Structure formats: structure tokens, C-alpha cells
Amino acid sequence: ENMVLNFSTEISDSDLKKTMQSSGYLDVLNNISFSSMGINFVKFSGADVSVKNGKVYFIIHVTSPLLLGKKQLDINIGSDVKVEDGKIVLTKIDLENSFAKIDLSKITSLLNSINPFSFTTNILGDKGTTVDVRNVRIVGDRILVTGNVIIPKGTKIK
Helix, strand or coil, X not given: CCEEEEEEEEEEHHHHHHHXXXXXXXXXXXXXXXXXXCEEEEEEEEEXXXXXXXXXXXXXXXXXXXXXXXCCEEEEEEEEXXXXXXXXXXXXXXXXXXXXCEECHHHHHXXXXXXXHHCCCCXXXXXXXXXXXXXXXXXXXXXEEEEEEEECCCCCCC
16 A cells, blocks of 8 residues: 655755765755856855744855956855745845845745755655655754655565
């Protein structure tokens, strides 16, 4: 029969950093650039993450020939998290290192496309097995997640 297992987990910023380094996340991020007519205007060159004060903070390293002498600019983005369709998504995204706080809600979908929480989960080597997140909340410097793992009938454990 189909099997449903409940889970709960606690994610620290060091756990999140390890996920970013091991899941190919940084490789994907480093391939993002904004160019026109063969000129690279902005290129992402890495990222870091931390969890503190009830938010997730991303530091995205950007290089650009427009920076006039600076080799790199760090963009600090703060975000809340929520569950949407069984997945963890970023919400209430703000640019933290500008003189004025800028609401980035218009580009939330772009930021969620590089969301480190949206990695593919392959459990037991079976493509039909899914993870359904039910609740996520940030408490201090920890992300608490609960949900279900759904293992379809006929799954063979390797």
C-alpha cells in the first residue's frame, strides 16, 4: 500500500550553506548573468546564506564592469519563508543593504527560481516518492519544518 511518513526537521544556517555547496546550487547561480549585445552587464559570482532574527538572509556576490573599480558588489536580501503547494518558498523579500528598503515582491518568482529550498528530493531512489511540506517557521537562527514523505505502493528500497 501507499505509505505516508511524518517528518520534522530543524535547519541551521550551516546546514543551509552545506546544501547550497553540495546540491549544485552555486553552479546554477554562477551561470546567471544579464547581458545584451555580447556585453555582460551583471554576473552572479557566488552566494552565502544565514538564518538570524527570524529571517533568512542571502548575500549574493555580483560582478559587473559597471562597478567602476570595485571587483564585486554584495547584495544582501532578507526573506521570510512560507509553505505553498507543499514546498518552501521565499516571501516578504527585501533588499537589506540599500539606503532605503526596497520591496522586491515584483521579482519574487525570479528569486524563488534560485531558492535553495526548492531542490529536487530523491528519496529511496524512486521518482514517485515525494515530500509534502506542511509547516515552516523560523525561530531565532533555526528553520523548523514539518511534513509528510509519501512513498507509493511498489517502491523497492535499494
